[in-house]
Amino acid sequence: MSPTLQSGYHRPRMLRHVGRFSPVRIQSMHYQSGRHIRLLLQPGRSLYDALVRPLQAIGVTSASTTILGGHFDHLEYCVAPPDPSGKAVIAYSSPIDAGASFMVFGNATLGKDMEGRPLVHCHASVRVEDGSVKGGHIVPQASIIGATPISVLVTALEGFELRQAFDDETNIPLLKPFKES
Amino acid sequence: MSTTETTRVVITESGRMGRVAYARIAPNEDLVQGVEKMCLAEGFRNAFVRGGLGSLVDASLGTRDGGYQQVSGPAVEVVSIAGEVRSGADGVPVASLAGIVADTDGNVYGGPFLAGWNPVCMTFEVTLEEWIPDGEEPA
Numbered sequence: 001m002s003p004t005l006q007s008g009y010h011r012p013r014m015l016r017h018v019g020r021f022s023p024v025r026i027q028s029m030h031y032q033s034g035r036h037i038r039l040l041l042q043p044g045r046s047l048y049d050a051l052v053r054p055l056q057a058i059g060v061t062s063a064s065t066t067i068l069g070g071h072f073d074h075l076e077y078c079v080a081p082p083d084p085s086g087k088a089v090i091a092y093s094s095p096i097d098a099g100a101s102f103m104v105f106g107n108a109t110l111g112k113d114m115e116g117r118p119l120v121h122c123h124a125s126v127r128v129e130d131g132s133v134k135g136g137h138i139v140p141q142a143s144i145i146g147a148t149p150i151s152v153l154v155t156a157l158e159g160f161e162l163r164q165a166f167d168d169e170t171n172i173p174l175l176k177p178f179k180e181s
Numbered sequence: 182m183s184t185t186e187t188t189r190v191v192i193t194e195s196g197r198m199g200r201v202a203y204a205r206i207a208p209n210e211d212l213v214q215g216v217e218k219m220c221l222a223e224g225f226r227n228a229f230v231r232g233g234l235g236s237l238v239d240a241s242l243g244t245r246d247g248g249y250q251q252v253s254g255p256a257v258e259v260v261s262i263a264g265e266v267r268s269g270a271d272g273v274p275v276a277s278l279a280g281i282v283a284d285t286d287g288n289v290y291g292g293p294f295l296a297g298w299n300p301v302c303m304t305f306e307v308t309l310e311e312w313i314p315d316g317e318e319p320a
Contacts (some may be wrong), residue, residue, distance in 0.1 A: 012300045013238050014209040015255060025207040026215060030223050034201035034231070034310055064203065064232030064308035080236055080256040080302075081285040090236065090256045090302060096287065105261040105281070107232045109306050121306070123234035123260045125281045125289055135260030135283030155231045155308055157203055167304070169208065174304045176205045 015089050019168040029177040031159030035060075040149035041070070048140035051108060052118040055154065060110070062157040067106035067124065070150030075101040075126060075143040077136035088171045095139050099129030103150070106138065111162030111175045119164055121175060199311035199319055200225070206305040212237060212259075213276050213296035216307055220266050220274035224319065228309040230278065233262040235305030240282045242292030249298065252290050256302040258283045261291075266309065 037060065041050035055063060076095040083091035106124025113119040122138040160177050167174045202223045206215035212235075220228060236256035241249045264278035281291045313319055 010251075012211070012241070012298050014300060015238055015302065017208055022207060025210050026204050026219050026222060027207075028202055028204035028219050028222050030200045030202035032200055034198065064306075066232060077287065079283065079285050079287050080254075080258055082255060088303070090254075107234045107262065109232065109234065109308075121234065123258055125260045125283070133289050134287040135281055135289045136258055136287050155201060155310065157201065157308070160203070162203065170303050172303065174205065175306060177203050 017089055017169050018087065018171040022169045027176050029160040031157065035156040035158055037154040037156060039152040039154050041145045041152060042149060043145050043147050045145050046141050047122065047138065047143040047145065048120050050145050051110060051120055051140070051152070055110060056118065060154065060156040061112060061118065062160070062162040063110040064155045064157065065108045065110065066153045067103060067108060067122070068151045068153070069102065069104055071146030071148060072101045072103060073144045073146045074099065075103070076139040077126065077134065078139065079136045092137060095142060096136070098126055098134065101129060102127040104133065108140070109162060109175055111164060113164045114173055119175065194314050196312055196314040199313045201231070201308065201310050203306070203308045206235070206301050206307065208303060209300050211297050212299040212301060212305055213278055213294050215301065215305065216266060216276040216278065216309070217274045219307065219309065225266065225309060225311045226268040226272070226274065226317070226319070227312040227314065228266040229312055230262060230264045230307065231310045232308040233259065233306065235259055236302035237282065238300045238302045240290070241295045241298035242282070242290060243295050244292065249295055250290060250292065252282055252284050254285060254302060256285070259305070260289065
């Protein structure tokens with residue numbers, strides 16, 4: 001358990017990243033309106049397929065989504081400890097097997113990876129098979145929707161797209177907004 | 182919470198959704214102030230968070246007694262977040278964000294994110310949807 005601090009001299013900690021500091025700190029794009037979709041994640045599909053395929057079918061390739069609560073037959077997640085190799089300040093752990101789980105709440109971003117394929121970046125809080133509540137980076141290809149469809153509110157992004165691009169400062173590929181190619 | 186605000190309290194507010202913005206907030210920027218600066222950049226006076234995920238160096242979550250709980254990283258992952266941004270008469274956007282974070286063992290903690298005390302670790306992705314109260318045209 002982390003300590004609860006009442007008072008005392010303290011300041012937020014910064015980290016020195018591996019690459020060159022970028023002067024642009026907030027990369028932001030907007031569109032005149034959002035397009036909203038209610039999506040039902042289908043039982044037996046991976047989270048990746050259940051999110052990507054139905055949205056692809058209606059022409060949505062960049063989106064922010066809110067995943068409402070629901071059961072997973074199987075779920076895997078990663079945590080993000082310091083990177084022992086030093087290539088970046090942190091690196092994802094090996095996947096942790098949460099077993100049959102209940103996703104309490106999640107957010108997932110849909111974009112494109114560096115090869116142009118659909119990419120899902122999902123963080124969620126989850127009640128894992130042993131009953132404890134955990135949280136982390138969900139492995140979408142390895143997490144399988146349970147017997148009941150799960151509702152998702154999709155805010156489709158139009159007028160720009162999300163693409164994974166190598167980020168010099170952090171030395172890892174990251175999703176960023178770009179004008180549509 | 183005691184307040185000395187003299188502005189009229191509006192219990193219900195009708196309006197509509199406006200523009201949608203997505204931002205990637207860079208390392209060492211504060212999560213709460215980053216969202217506020219995003220609103221300054223995009224000209225949003227009021228907005229709701231439609232999605233957000235990313236990592237923090239350490240997280241500082243407010244407690245009932247006015248203190249805070251620090252969750253040590255790096256990285257502390259934000260695994261659930263909700264919130265809004267409101268601007269007062271001075272036009273300064275103020276973000277109120279709350280959520281659940283996970284430490285490097287996946288253990289979870291929750292509460293309000295304290296402005297200035299939640300530096301982004303690698304990246305933070307946030308989607309805001311502008312809220313336009315009836316009678317107010319966007320900036």
